[in-house]
Amino acid sequence: MVVAGRSPVESIAFGWWAACAVPLLFVDLAVHRLPDRLTYAAAGGTLALLGLAALLVGDPTAWWRAVLAGLGAALFLAGTTLLLGRRGFGLGDAKLALSAVAVLGWLGWPAVVLGTLLTFxxxxxxxxxxxxxxxxxxxxxxxxxxxxxxxxxGALALS
Known part of the structure; x- marks a missing residue:
């Protein structure tokens, strides 16, 4: 299990992301939109909590990896929107990817690859x-x- 053996702040960060992401799943299914209130809350809260966990654990490498992974995914998805318009991914997807891939980035690059493969x-x-x-x-x-x-x-469960 992903929270087993993790610090309480890491577990809270993962829980925060899930608490924001699960409603986003249902909203996107229903109306094909990802509201900014939840995507921004997911990204800000997750990155802040992971930053706090990095300070408490004393390992800033995991936080930087999470930020780089999340930003890379968000920029890729936003780039498709800018290049392809409606045929690309939506900007809401890019904002959600910032937090989702950051969570996986915290666990390591193999988790990022696994999550990407499962998603696509x-x-x-x-x-x-x-x-x-x-x-x-x-x-x-x-x-x-x-x-x-x-x-x-899925990648969190398998990592």
Whole structure:
């Protein structure tokens, strides 16, 4: 389990992220939007709590890795929005990725890779299934937030 053997502040940081991310999953499924109030709360709270954990544990490397991983993912997703418009990921997805990938980055680069593979793999499989059953067309849109949350939770459970 991901919180076993972790400091209380690390566990609180993971819990904070999950408390923000799970409602975001359902909101994105329902209305294809990720509200700023929750994405900003997830990012700010998670990064602040992980920063506090880094100070208490005395290992700033994990915090810097979390920040770099989260920023890299957010910039990639935001870049697709800017380059591809509506065919790219939404800016809400980029804001959610900042906190989701930061949580994985805290655990290490293998967790980031696993979370990325789970997220994009599940999204691709779901999209292909919807195309095959003709429930969505080639121009259709899938909310990416639920896959990001589930991929991150899956990587947390497996790390």
């Amino acid at each position: 793999g599940a999204s691709a499989l779901c999209g292909l299934a919807l195309l095959a059953t003709r429930r969505i067309g080639w121009g259709g849109h899938l909310p990416f937030g639920p896959f990001l949350v589930l991929g991150t939770l």
